[in-house]
Amino acid sequence: MSQNIRPDRDFTTLKDYRRTGGYQGIRKALTELRPKQVQQLVKDAGLRGRGGAGFSTGLKWSLVPMEDDSAADIRQTRYFLANADEMEPGAFKDRLLLEQDPHQLIEGIIIGAYAIQANIAYIFMRGEYRLAAKRVAHALQEARDHSYLGEHILDTDFNLEIYLHTSAGRYICGEETALLNALQGRRSIPRAKPPFAVVSGLWGRPTVANNVETLCNVPHILHYGVDWYHSLGLGADQGTKLFGVSGRVKHPGLWELPMGTPIREIIEEHAGGMQDGYRLRGFLPGGASTDFLLPEHLDVLMDYDAVAKAGSRMGTGTIIVLDDQTCPVQMVLNLEEFFAQESCGWCTPCRDGLPWTVTLLKDIVAGRGRMEDLYTLAGLTRMLGPGHTFCALAPGAMEPLQSALKFFREDFERYIIGNSATREPA
Amino acid sequence: MARIEIDGELHTVQDGNNLLSTCLSLGLDLPYFCWHPALGSAGACRQCAILQYRDADDQQGHLVMACMTPVQDGMRIALTAQQARQFRRDNIELLMTNHPHYCPVCEEGGECHLQDMTLLTGHTMRRFRGQKRTHDNQYLGPFINHEMNRCIACYRCVRFYNDYAGSDDLQVFGIHNNVYFGRFEDGALQSEFSGNLVEVCPTGVFTDKTFSAHYARKWDLQTAPSVCVHCSLGCNVAPGERYGELRRIVNRYHGEVNGYLLCDRGRFGYDFVNSPKRIRKLHIAGQASCSVTMATDKFHTMLQAADGVIGIASPRASLEANFALRALVGEDNFFLGLDDSEHTLLNAIHEVMRDGGIHSPSLQEIEQADAILILGEDVTHSAPRMALSLRQAARNAAFALASKLHIQPWQDAAVRELRKQAPTPVFIASICSTRLDDIATNTWHGGPEDLARLGFAIAHNLNDAAPLPAALNEDQQALAANIARALRQAQRPLIVSGTSCSSLAVIQAAYNIARALPESAPQLAFTLPECNSLGMAIMGGKPLQQAFAAMNQGLADSVVILENDIYRRASTQQVDAFLETARHVVVIDSLQNNTTEKAALLLATATFAESEGTLVNNEGRAQRYFPVYPVTDPVRASWQWLLSVMTDSPWAHHDDLTSACAGAFPELATIVAAAPGADYTVEGCKIPRQPQRYSGRTAMHANIAVSEPGQPSDQETPFTFSMEGTTAKVPPAVLPVIWAPGWDSNQAINKFQEETGGSLRAGDPGIRLFEASGTQSWFNDIPPAFQAQPGVWKVIMLPHIFGSEELSLQSPAIAERCPAVCALLHPLDAETLAISDCDTVAIRDPSGTLIMNMPIRIEKTLPPGLLGLATGRPELQPLQSGMLVCLHKSDPLATDVSEERS
């Protein structure tokens, strides 16, 4: 996936991309396989969504009603979407893929669109990704010029147009169904599920949305095969994954590593361990909406189930490191401010619960906290838990808070008792 | 049917519903905000949380939102489980973080759904210590107040306003907890249904501005069941009175007619009752004062002295009042008092409804239609509430597709998403653009003749035996074939027509179409001008012109005019001549108008709010309304005035009149059953009009006299003017107020329904007078196509929701929303006349006499050769539909519309 991403090179042109085996995947898919077979292949490969939820990609594709009987006449149009809204604090993987190797994404989309027989695809990109937008637009034009897009792709019957949609942004736009609304020019409010997008998505038509990284895996699965893909993963999950580390480590960065790489290896080897003078206090393994883990969890493998077992989620796979000189309470306050601000305002617990959470945390940090506030906060983490809100934003927001209340309780209490011992963030 | 277990008890419930609706239907108390029976589920407020158990062994359960969870056979749920109750209480706590804690000074207090739900969940302690966010409010026009600080962001207002009612000038702005529900800028809400926001909003963000102007608490309002008098649909309303003044109208749920919603004319038109134009004194021409005795004596002597008395009836008065008049003057002297063309149209409609064999649908049935043709009506303006029903019917194809895709019908947004993929065939053939065009799959415009011709062509397409109009152009033929195809394929096709175009041919064409539809059970709905138009047509009477003739010929020399400004029904010259010829003119009415000015004896009559009676709506449903408060001396109900001079009358009471009327007309035989009579009691008591918490009864008149007045008695209805008695088990037709323990807001209605959104327990009020039977022969009278003649324009009167109806126009709020008088003209005609928008034209009769000057609005959808004007505006009285006029650009100074009127 990252083979073409080099710090020394600007970005991958079509020529570069083809030199390293690019656009072989679609040749295989479009000329040798039927759509259902592509779906099956991706399912067999065990690719799971890299957008955070980890849902099987092939399975998602196979849920699209293909030859619909009853309402065939009006169910022809299907859409394929690439979710390039990356806005989860701490996540910085999709931007690199978009900026450095846009053709890889385009190829992934073509394969996905072929698999569900969609003739129009959109790349939904957050508005701040200006460079990415430029490069993707350029790559789309190249692909069009070389007949990878348009009518009769590779002389087959398959037609596809990919449009780049630049949003004006909100975190919630990345939520699959909110994205549908955003793309339709509405307020980006999530939709009720069911119906799922695969049945009734964009303009009520069957729609698949995948994360950028997810799609970037697809050409390689097609090109190199399922067995090869299986050989990459170390743990229970297949393939490779972009893992990143940010915070006070020596070499913050992003690396493509086998699925199931131990967290210790990522933080200590690839990221070079903590900066001098700082110690690891904890970390969010997969972005802002995952539970804190502690140094004792360093040997956990980065795959979906292992991280879940440790009490968190792999999320986006981008680790945010909490050092011993950053106040976890203030860190959580920063996170909750983010979530409160990005709440779409649709459902009560999230819209009104997050601002209250922020108020409480601010009070605590300002020395106005009370012991019962911790009880209230804990109540809120339950109140805004999974299934209680309309979408997964609020439960995600509660993950760092609930784990912080568990792991860093003394830091909260210290504020309340009145001696704020931790340093202000430097 | 499904069997489900709720809190350990087994219930048999409807399949396919959601659990919230199901629980409410079972009478259980489950709080909610964003869900609304008319709007479906949104899942936003998260208030309706319950516990669902996986199986019989699951002890834990998991929280689900009842409104988003379908009923499944065998499921186990709990409303009362601790976890669910806690969640609901916590959720309210969150909603209340920003909500003002000032219920005692809030207008919604005492009928606030939020207040009800807060009490229901038991949230009593405020833990939030932060500041409340505040908002500025907007000016939203004369109907609605805006108080955004009370908002709990349930999104009902925008879902109603945009999705349900189809208007786009109210929206939500902003994000997170800074969401604002308002307009792009200050200004009157444009929807004709904006008043429903008052009831749709579960708290006090949108309140009734006209009510604010003379506010009283819900529990201090005296209420009785009533029927809207502002159009022919007969929506059920609950007017409220305090201190002898009518304070407001709210919706009174009727499963078959208005459901949960009213139009703005119905809601805000009531203020005419309090108008300064209200006639509160009796008047004998040439005398300074007049008592009741003097008036009755005078009336009596006039009748005695008269040599033939003409009675002029009223389509806005009850059957009983009209019947009393008819009894007084005799059948031969009984005239309906409608303009001539309207008289003909109503007779034709009545015949078709009676003998045509086509079902006349209720609004509820209209909502079920799966293909619609509107022929000649701008329904939003001629029968507003029906437009809202038609708008819902336009969703039926989407519902059908949703069902194929296993999307639950109450998943509102998901079903709406399918709208474009599955449009319901809706064809609108009208004079010019209408407010429903956005739901139409096709629109077509033409003059009345051409609309009729299109209609005849459609009928012919459906059945060869129906006559074919000659010389149709290709477009019309193709369109007719297209419409015919859609109607034929439908299971529940609906034709809507009415009297707006003043064209008999349009009505006949509409019938031909319905008749030509094969066994698909077509429905034919007519919109009529007034609240008892159909009742009048059933009762039958002579045309007004014959009254003029009779007076002229000396067949009669006196006239009694019942609640009718006949200057609205015929030309000024004719009416003047008629009234001048008459030796005695007795007028019974409630508001001053041109006719009352001519009265030798003017009898002040009660309005709908102070009297009882039966009205027949456009569907053929007879409904009873009751006085909300006692009439004040010397005002009497019309029927009482009339009975008071009938010396040998066998009737003493209103019920007697109703029975006699039923006896006199076979078609009205069942009207007695429209509501219980005056002898009806519950547990030995009459039904109280005042809630039990009604305050000040003993003291409210202390400024007049300190002794406690006795309660006025009511001999005529099953109601009392007091709070003693119970309303819990009364039949819907006499249910005065919607209230149930814990449910102070109008949303308590779910305690009175068979199921949410369904019929009222013991049946929706009213008696349907017609069932489809018989058949009529094809109408063959096809008019030739309209040919615009150079230099001559044909006047076409177009109804408008605000302004066309006589009574509501006297309500200040309605008058404020009434558009400026102007004439519509096609751009080509404007070009011919060398005028542009807002220029003034002189309207002359063909002989060149100036009738009036009038500003012009260019309307590109109006057919050339027509001059469109608003129906019912007093200023336009000299002009009538069908009249031919000449137009000239006028001198820019000549702007006075009435100038030089000859």
Place this chain on the structure above:
Amino acid sequence: MNLTTDKSTFAGLTAQEIQQIEAIIDHYEDNNAVAVEALNIVQKQRHWISDQCLCAVAELLQISRTHLESVATFDNLIYRQPVGNTVIHYCNSVTCWMLGSDRVCEHLCQRLNVQPGEVSADGEFTILPIVCLGACHHAPVALVGDDLKLALTEDSIDEILGVKHRG
């Protein structure tokens, strides 16, 4: 799709704007979907969306201006108030915060003598916070106009402001 006949003047939009908007209309099933991109296009030259611009876009697309406003006020990058020629979006999400976004903001504000949201006296800059820019491994970062600026220090900030001021 051709929305207007006279492309040079439509409710104050430029011919170029109209052309750019028209070029994407065919990408979608309906005009509503063009809303945000159309606002982006119009904002590019004008820096912000005035009421008049918003109404013009709505009219051009034949969509409800109220609806458009509803979307515009939801989104983050549609400025409904005047901003400077260059908007400096400094990231204040978690990693950048940890590594000093508060100081970045403070320094910017002090140098430009403005509060976040205000336009600098020379009309050049507006400082606004933004959520994570996807460059956490280079924190703290900011989006300056269209350019992502990494690993900000007081010096590099001065350089950015200086460069902007010169060029």
